[in-house]
Amino acid sequence: MPTYHMTTPSHQSPGWRRLSRRERRALLRRIRIDREELAGLVRGSLLATVWTVGLSWLAEQLEQEADRVCGAPKGKHSPQRRGRRHSYEVGSVVLGGVRIPLLRPRVRSLDRHEELSLPLYEALQEEHTLEETVLVQVVAGVATRRYGSVMARALDLPEELLTGVSKSSVSRRFVAQTAARLGELFRRPLRERYVALFVDGLQLGAHHVIAAVGVTEEGEKRLLGVWEGATENRAVCQALLEDLVARGLSAERGLLVVIDGSKALAQAVRTVLGERALIQRCVWHKSRNVLDKLPEVLQPRVRRALARAWGARTAWEAEQALQTLAEELAGAGYPEAAASLREGLPETLTVIRLGLPPALRRSLRTTNPIESAFARHEQLAHRVRWWRNGRQALRWAALSLLQAEASFRKLPGADALPRLAAALEQMLSPPAVAA
Numbered sequence: 001m002p003t004y005h006m007t008t009p010s011h012q013s014p015g016w017r018r019l020s021r022r023e024r025r026a027l028l029r030r031i032r033i034d035r036e037e038l039a040g041l042v043r044g045s046l047l048a049t050v051w052t053v054g055l056s057w058l059a060e061q062l063e064q065e066a067d068r069v070c071g072a073p074k075g076k077h078s079p080q081r082r083g084r085r086h087s088y089e090v091g092s093v094v095l096g097g098v099r100i101p102l103l104r105p106r107v108r109s110l111d112r113h114e115e116l117s118l119p120l121y122e123a124l125q126e127e128h129t130l131e132e133t134v135l136v137q138v139v140a141g142v143a144t145r146r147y148g149s150v151m152a153r154a155l156d157l158p159e160e161l162l163t164g165v166s167k168s169s170v171s172r173r174f175v176a177q178t179a180a181r182l183g184e185l186f187r188r189p190l191r192e193r194y195v196a197l198f199v200d201g202l203q204l205g206a207h208h209v210i211a212a213v214g215v216t217e218e219g220e221k222r223l224l225g226v227w228e229g230a231t232e233n234r235a236v237c238q239a240l241l242e243d244l245v246a247r248g249l250s251a252e253r254g255l256l257v258v259i260d261g262s263k264a265l266a267q268a269v270r271t272v273l274g275e276r277a278l279i280q281r282c283v284w285h286k287s288r289n290v291l292d293k294l295p296e297v298l299q300p301r302v303r304r305a306l307a308r309a310w311g312a313r314t315a316w317e318a319e320q321a322l323q324t325l326a327e328e329l330a331g332a333g334y335p336e337a338a339a340s341l342r343e344g345l346p347e348t349l350t351v352i353r354l355g356l357p358p359a360l361r362r363s364l365r366t367t368n369p370i371e372s373a374f375a376r377h378e379q380l381a382h383r384v385r386w387w388r389n390g391r392q393a394l395r396w397a398a399l400s401l402l403q404a405e406a407s408f409r410k411l412p413g414a415d416a417l418p419r420l421a422a423a424l425e426q427m428l429s430p431p432a433v434a435a
Contacts, residue, residue, distance in 0.1 A: 054095075055100070055102065058093070058102070058124075059102065059103070061120060062104055062105055062118060062120060062121060063105060065118045065119065065120045065121070066085065066105040066106075066107050066118060069082070069083055069107045069116050069117075069118060069119075070082060070083045070084060070085065070107055070116075071083065081110070082109070082110070082116075083107045083108055083109050083110060083116045084107070084108060084110060084112075085105060085106070085107060086106040086107060086108040086112070086115075087105075087106055088103045088104065088105055088106060089103070089104055089106050090102075090103060091103070091104040091121065092163055092164075093121070093124035093125070094124060094125065094126060094127060094129060094130050095124070097129060097130060097132075097133025097134075097137075097151065098130070098133075098151050098155065098157075098162045098164075098165065099130060099162065099163045099164040099165075100157075100161060100162065100163070101161070101163055104118070104121055105118070127173075130164070130173065131173045131176060131177045132177070133151075134147065134170055134173040134174050134177065135173075135174060135177040135178070135399075137150065137151070138170075138174050139380060139399070139403065141383075143383070144167045144170040144171050144174065145167040147165055147167075147170045148162055148165030148166070148170075151165060175395070178395035178396065178398065178399045179395055181395075181398050181399055181402055182226075182394055182395050182398040182399075185223065185225060185226065185398050185402065186225065186243075188224070188225070188247065189247055189248050190214070190224060190244065190247045190248035190249045191248050192214075192216045192217075192222075193216065193217055193250070193253065194214035194215060194216055194222075194249060194255065195215060195216070195217055195254070195255065195256065195417055195420050195421050195424065196214070196215040196255070196256045196257075196258065196364060196411075196420070197212060197213070197214050197215070197224075197244075197249075197255060197256070197257045197258065198212065198213045198214075198215075198258045198367050198369050198370040199211070199212045199231070199237075199240075199257065199258070199259050199260070199265060199367075199370075200231070200259070200260045200282075200367040200370045200371065200374070201230055201231040201260065201262075202374050202377065202397060204381075204387050204393040204396070204397065205386070205387035205393070206387065207228065207387050207389075207390045207393040208228070208229055208230035208231075209226055209227070209228060209229075209393055209394060209397045210226065210227045210228075210229055210230070210231055210236065210237070210240060211223070211225070211226045211370060211373065211374075211397065211401055212224040212225050212226075212240065212244065212370075213369055213370045213373065214249070215369075215411050215417070217417055217418070217421060218410075218414070218417070219410040219411045219414025219415075219417055220408070220410060221369060221405070221408040221409075221410075221411060222405070222408075223373070223401050223402060223404075223405045224244055224249070225240065225243065225244065226394055226397045226398050226401060227239070227240040227243070227394075228390040228391075228393065228394055231259070231260055231262035231264065231265045232262055232263075232264050232265075233264060234264035234265075234267055234268055237262070237264055237265045237267075237268035237269075238268040238271060238272055241268055241269065241272040241273065242272055245272060245273075251273040251274065251276040251277045252276060253276075253421070253424065253425055254276055254277075254278070254421070254424025254425050254427070255273060255276065255277045255278070255424070256277075256278050256280055256350070256351075256354075256364060256420065256424065257269050257273070257277050257278065257279050257280065258280045258282060258364060258365075258366070258367055259279060259280070259281060259282065259367070260282050260285045260367055261281050261282055261285040261286055261289065261344065263344075266279055266281075266344070266347070278350050278354075278424065278427070279347045279350065280347065280348070280350040280351055280364060280365060281344050281347040281348045281350075282365070282366045282367045283306070283310050283348050283365050283366055284366040284367070284368070285366075285367070286306075286340075286341070286344075286348055287303065287306050289340050290302065290306070290337050290340050290341050291303060291337075293334060293336045293337040293340060294329075294334055294337050298334075302325070302329070302337075305321070305325050306322075306325070308321065309321035309322045309325065310348065310349075310352075310365065311358075312352065314352065315349040315352040315353040318349050318352055319345065319346070319349060322341060322345055322348075323342075323345075325341065326338040326341045326342050326345075329341065348365070351364045351365050354420065354423040354424070354427065355419075355423060356413075356416060356419060356420060356423070357413060357416045357419070358413075359412055359413030359416070360411075360412075360413030360414075360416040360417065360419075360420065361413075362412070362413070363411050363412045363413050364411075364420075369411065372404070373400075373401050373404040373405070373408075374401075375404075376400050376401070376403055376404035376407075377396070377397060377400035377401065377404070379400075380396070380399065380400040380403065381396045381400060384396065
């Protein structure tokens with residue numbers, strides 16, 4: 001590994017004033033690179049050479065910048081002079097997603113009372129790229145405690161040269177970036193018309209997170225928000241729906257809301273969105289609830305019977321098949337499974353009642369579109385063993401779901417969404433509502 005003479009050995013190096021004259025001269029000599037060392041760098045590592053030459057060029061640019069701020073070159077008398085050199089100071093710049101220490105020239109006003117800033121040096125203090133790099137690396141699976149070694153290896157730089165790469169520093173930047181993503185999500189306006197809304201919950205340790213995904217008339221899926229709480233909590237469900245309405249979500253022309261089966265969430269939908277929001281209970285959740293109350297030997301047969309019923313052509317046929325199955329389960333000695341099947345049964349048939357094509361019906365009868373986004377969260381956050389608080393859970397959920405949103409595809413059967421919009425308006429017209 002080559003030696004880099006552009007910088008001090010550590011960001012904890014003593015200040016310029018506390019150095020002796022000999023130490024100052026030695027430190028300034030380390031800025032210069034002779035030809036023999038440059039040739040050795042070329043023989044060693046091309047990337048290291050690029051870094052060394054680049055830092056040398058940056059040091060020269062800072063010297064020229066100091067002369068421009070002073071109004072005249074160093075040591076030259078001029079009536080245009082606005083400032084004078086004031087030695088050097090150990091500083092740092094952000095390059096390549098890391099912070100690298102270096103000596104920067106200082107400039108003061110002629111009366112020595114005011115410190116004059118160097119525009120180039122100030123521009124190199126922008127930490128946005130640094131925080132973005134931290135976010136990308138952590139999302140890629142780099143542990144915060146290994147960030148420094150990974151970046152040093154990737155950039156072919158000595159790890160001792162990098163500053164601000166400790167576990168705590170990387171964690172602070174990651175928290176800042178994820179908090180910014182969460183804030184952007186909370187402020188996202190909902191100007192488009194949404195014909196369907198998926199709402200489901202995610203368990204993160206002892207914390208619950210609820211997410212909402214909307215479907216536009218064109219079939220595009222959008223992440224609308226994440227909230228802390230469980231779908232069984234009516235107050236939380238009502239608050240999240242009110243937040244969506246405040247940001248622009250409307251059910252005036254009809255809205256299909258696909259939920260996981262929570263009674264509290266269903267009640268919140270009716271309270272906030274009114275009768276213009278039709279509820280579709282997720283048949284996958286309903287099937288799982290029923291099968292959990294049956295012995296394993298019966299589960300395959302009941303699963304097939306449920307699939308046949310929900311695949312019926314008309315809602316009447318589906319309801320008759322499900323009622324018959326509930327009676328069979330009750331007669332066979334499984335009253336809890338029968339009661340679970342009957343509970344909210346009409347709401348599992350909403351998409352059939354709307355007369356949608358089979359492809360679109362399959363897409364809208366479950367919360368699978370949002371479950372796929374939750375799968376992305378499992379990939380990103382599987383290494384998090386301890387969820388400290390709900391805010392941490394929200395930040396991770398927002399980050400992972402926004403990552404998943406970037407790869408969202410159109411809803412299967414999206415070509416028939418105009419039929420869904422027309423069916424919603426027809427069912428919610430005054431004669432239909434009265435009937």
